[in-house]
Amino acid sequence: MKLVKAWEETGVQIPAPYSRRIKVLFAPDKEGVDELTLSHVILPPNGRTDYHAHDRPEMIYVAEGEGVCVHEGQETRIVPDVAMWVLAGEKHQLINTAAGDLKIITVFVPAYNAKQNYERCLKASQAAGV
Numbered sequence: 001m002k003l004v005k006a007w008e009e010t011g012v013q014i015p016a017p018y019s020r021r022i023k024v025l026f027a028p029d030k031e032g033v034d035e036l037t038l039s040h041v042i043l044p045p046n047g048r049t050d051y052h053a054h055d056r057p058e059m060i061y062v063a064e065g066e067g068v069c070v071h072e073g074q075e076t077r078i079v080p081d082v083a084m085w086v087l088a089g090e091k092h093q094l095i096n097t098a099a100g101d102l103k104i105i106t107v108f109v110p111a112y113n114a115k116q117n118y119e120r121c122l123k124a125s126q127a128a129g130v
Contacts, residue, residue: 024114065102
């Protein structure tokens with residue numbers, strides 16, 4: 001068995017305008033889990049992801065906080081215990097609309113490497129002019 005304590009992981013801080021901390025907990029290059037990528041993501045108040053799509057599906061689970069998921073031109077309110085299955089190629093964005101953190105768990109199957117996951121998010125912020 002592999003055990004990771006999310007609170008002990010540093011992860012990567014993604015700068016504004018797409019502020020959030022991403023902690024990849026399991027991936028091929030993180031704990032040697034080849035089958036999937038599991039990440040713990042914290043979006044601060046007013047934090048958001050870029051409006052993006054992936055080449056594989058993504059499971060998103062809201063663990064804490066509130067916000068909005070923008071997906072293919074629609075907006076859906078998200079709250080704790082909401083799960084979303086985002087298809088490959090489907091554009092989506094998460095926005096924290098609450099006063100506290102928005103904590104989400106993401107799963108990619110097949111897996112991305114942790115390095116790939118972090119680099120995509122950092123490049124999106126750099127492309128936005130940060």
